Amino acid sequence: MKRTIFRNQLLPWLLLAPQLAITFVFFLWPAAQAVRQSFLREDAFGTRTSFVGLANFEKLWGNAEYLNSLQVTAVFAISVTILSMGLSLILAVAVDRMIRSSRIYTTLLVWPYAVAPAVAGILWWFIFNPTIGIMPYVLAQVGYDWNHISSKSDAMTLVVIASAWKQISYNFLFFVAGLQAIPASLREAAAIDGAGPVRRFFDITFPLLSPTTFFLLVVNIVYAMFDTFGVIDATTEGGPAQATNIMVYKVYFDGFVGQNMGSSAAQSVVLMMLVLVLTVVQFRYVEKKVEY
Amino acid sequence: MIENRPGLNLLAHLTLIFGVCVVALPVWVAFVASTHGATDFMSGTIPMWPGPHLVENYSQMLGAGVSTSGTPPVATMMMNSLIMALCIAIGKIAISILSAFAIVYFRFPFRGLAFWCIFITLMLPVEVRIVPTFQVVADLGLLNSYAGLSIPLIASATATFLFRQVFLTIPDELTEAARIDGAGPMKFFRDILLPLSRTNIAALFVILFIYGWNQYLWPLLVTTSSDYYTIVAGIKRMSDAVDGLPQWHLVMATAMLAMIPPVAVVIGMQRLFVKGLVETEK
Numbered sequence: 001m002k003r004t005i006f007r008n009q010l011l012p013w014l015l016l017a018p019q020l021a022i023t024f025v026f027f028l029w030p031a032a033q034a035v036r037q038s039f040l041r042e043d044a045f046g047t048r049t050s051f052v053g054l055a056n057f058e059k060l061w062g063n064a065e066y067l068n069s070l071q072v073t074a075v076f077a078i079s080v081t082i083l084s085m086g087l088s089l090i091l092a093v094a095v096d097r098m099i100r101s102s103r104i105y106t107t108l109l110v111w112p113y114a115v116a117p118a119v120a121g122i123l124w125w126f127i128f129n130p131t132i133g134i135m136p137y138v139l140a141q142v143g144y145d146w147n148h149i150s151s152k153s154d155a156m157t158l159v160v161i162a163s164a165w166k167q168i169s170y171n172f173l174f175f176v177a178g179l180q181a182i183p184a185s186l187r188e189a190a191a192i193d194g195a196g197p198v199r200r201f202f203d204i205t206f207p208l209l210s211p212t213t214f215f216l217l218v219v220n221i222v223y224a225m226f227d228t229f230g231v232i233d234a235t236t237e238g239g240p241a242q243a244t245n246i247m248v249y250k251v252y253f254d255g256f257v258g259q260n261m262g263s264s265a266a267q268s269v270v271l272m273m274l275v276l277v278l279t280v281v282q283f284r285y286v287e288k289k290v291e292y
Numbered sequence: 293m294i295e296n297r298p299g300l301n302l303l304a305h306l307t308l309i310f311g312v313c314v315v316a317l318p319v320w321v322a323f324v325a326s327t328h329g330a331t332d333f334m335s336g337t338i339p340m341w342p343g344p345h346l347v348e349n350y351s352q353m354l355g356a357g358v359s360t361s362g363t364p365p366v367a368t369m370m371m372n373s374l375i376m377a378l379c380i381a382i383g384k385i386a387i388s389i390l391s392a393f394a395i396v397y398f399r400f401p402f403r404g405l406a407f408w409c410i411f412i413t414l415m416l417p418v419e420v421r422i423v424p425t426f427q428v429v430a431d432l433g434l435l436n437s438y439a440g441l442s443i444p445l446i447a448s449a450t451a452t453f454l455f456r457q458v459f460l461t462i463p464d465e466l467t468e469a470a471r472i473d474g475a476g477p478m479k480f481f482r483d484i485l486l487p488l489s490r491t492n493i494a495a496l497f498v499i500l501f502i503y504g505w506n507q508y509l510w511p512l513l514v515t516t517s518s519d520y521y522t523i524v525a526g527i528k529r530m531s532d533a534v535d536g537l538p539q540w541h542l543v544m545a546t547a548m549l550a551m552i553p554p555v556a557v558v559i560g561m562q563r564l565f566v567k568g569l570v571e572t573e574k
Contacts, residue, residue: 006477011398026447035468107559
């Protein structure tokens with residue numbers, strides 16, 4: 001809170017005007033439209049709409065495809081989060097030991113942040129291409145027949161790898177910062193008491209890293225749920241047989257390709273609730289910091 | 293370092309080298325593929341070393357594009373991406389710094405409400421309200437325009453919060469001194485606040501430029517005319533259109549060109565990039 005302020009009454013509104021105008025026109029109004037549409041149903045010709053209450057939501061709940069999409073989203077988000085955070089933590093712990101070479105390693109590890117999710121998808125799609133890709137070739141040597149065009153689990157693995165790859169740099173940077181914030185004296189004391197590196201990691205470093213870990217957990221789940229549209233669209237397009245049809249992709253597909261406005265709007269509303277919950281979690285608990 | 297353990301140091305180095313290789317693998321493969329001719333992909337697996345067609349492939353993509361897929365030359369798409377990224381980055385910074393100034397340095401009715409309106413945009417990413425937002429943009433006649441590509445994305449709660457934090461750390465004495473010297477609010481903003489937040493603006497710019505350049509879903513929806521295709525959204529169309537048999541060497545050359553500008557920004561301005569990343573998440 002500032003003690004010294006300016007007294008103008010009109011000026012602050014002029015300053016806020018562009019931000020508020022864009023917020024109203026492109027955020028609040030469309031969101032309100034989504035909520036409104038989620039209670040309506042259009043007839044087959046799109047000429048008449050009628051109020052149907054919660055019917056759109058009820059239909060979603062009974063829709064096998066939607067329930068599948070929920071499950072796919074959960075599996076996808078958890079896999080991306082664990083894979084990406086796990087690898088990043090290992091790399092961050094390794095860099096934390098380095099004195100002179102940490103800068104160069106950091107540079108070599110952070111750049112994937114700048115690669116667009118859609119481009120990341122294309123790159124891995126190419127590597128795993130069943131006919132010419134190198135990974136299927138390697139996997140064939142050990143007797144695995146890779147085909148993400150027909151195999152559901154292969155397709156899921158592909159989008160998880162592509163999405164996790166892009167997120168490694170982000171997690172890495174935050175883990176390194178978290179590790180550097182842990183006072184060296186604690187680990188030194190443990191070393192003097194005879195604790196080895198592994199013991200020190202699990203008894204001291206990892207618990208003290210929990211605020212960072214928790215923060216990254218939320219960020220990664222949000223990333224996997226909402227920012228990976230490009231990965232999915234550039235590679236599997238939700239297939240095969242809905243195996244990678246995450247919720248965000250389904251909203252887009254049902255709305256634009258399937259033209260099922262009521263259902264798409266209801267799905268939008270469900271997603272808004274999810275973001276709301278995740279944002280509240282982030283602001284309430286990350287601020288307080290999980291600590292000992 | 294706590295104690296000297298050469299074995300552990302070696303292990304750490306090996307882990308990191310392995311990590312760097314895994315992270316670089318897809319880009320290396322893409323680069324190699326982009327230097328080969330079309331026929332090199334018929335013979336089993338992708339080659340692992342660069343071929344002789346680098347200049348040829350890249351100049352074809354930059355200059356002419358793939359005519360069969362209906363995408364414009366990559367140079368045009370990169371220009372569109374650049375314009376979109378700059379509009380988004382500059383637009384977000386401009387409107388956010390003004391909003392933060394209004395919220396921190398003025399007391400006016402409904403100040404809290406204005407703050408909440410901005411805050412709520414955090415909870416409404418484009419992806420969850422695509423259909424109605426598209427409708428609004430279509431109704432406003434903004435499809436196939438740079439305004440339609442960038443304006444709907446430039447409201448920013450994160451940037452507003454960042455500038456709010458920065459302004460809150462600026463001592464009140466400065467404001468008092470400015471007022472005693474007879475400076476009005478806009479003069480104070482221009483001569484004191486802007487120079488003091490210069491590094492924050494630069495750090496934020498790096499993050500937002502990458503954000504803008506990498507937009508995918510939005511450009512895919514609002515551009516139907518190939519004159520406005522952006523490169524990130526264009527790649528997909530390119531790999532789709534060449535029926536079943538993508539011309540991998542050209543698609544990968546495009547992917548490389550789509551990556552180079554943002555990756556160069558991250559590597560060239562690493563310090564600002566890290567600062568921006570950490571600050572926007574506070």
